[in-house]
Amino acid sequence: MRHSKLVPEVNAGSMADIAFLLLIFFLVTATISSDEGINRLLPEDCPTNDCGGIISERNILKIAINNNDEILIEDELVTISDIKDIAKSFIDNNGDSSCSYCLGEKLSISSENPKKAVISLQNGKQTTYKTFIAVQNELTKAYYELRQAYSLNVIGKASDKLSKTEEKQVKLAYPFILSEAETM
Secondary structure, three states, rough: OOOOOOHHHHHOOOHHHHHHHHHHHHHHHHOOOOOOOOOOOOOOOOOOOOOOOOOOOHHHHHHHHHOOEEEEEHHHHHHHHHHHHHHHHOOOOOOOOOOOOOOOOOOOOOOOOOOOOOOEEEOOOOOOOOHHHHHHHHHHHHHHHHHHHHHHHHHHHHHHHOHHHHHHHHHHOOOOOOOOOOOO
């Protein structure tokens, strides 16, 4: 008689079930960071139905990023570090002298007042995301600094201490008007 050694087999079916359950557990309990991109709110509908009007050329600051990631403001080559100061002086210009809180130089080539200032941002098809976001960040810094100065000088409080009504007042004083539409 032959005695063959019997090798016990392990039932792997239950192991596959356990592995599948563990996979589901980790997928459900894992937190996936999804805070990427630019935090922007879409503009509200036009209350007067007359928001498609023509904007004066002097109230538009044209910023273009070409395919080589070069930044041009009004067709002049600038660096990332220049954008914030150029944007601040354009927005806060007070060209029509109607802004009592503006500290601008009242130049005839810059915006009439912050409520009419529009920043037009164009980019080439080969512009890198990194450069586009860097430009957006500099523009956001410009508005942040202008709003911070307004809240301190006009309201008399730091921007983190403002009530909802005061925050609204600050945003109305310096509305962030950014256009990424193609200009003619």
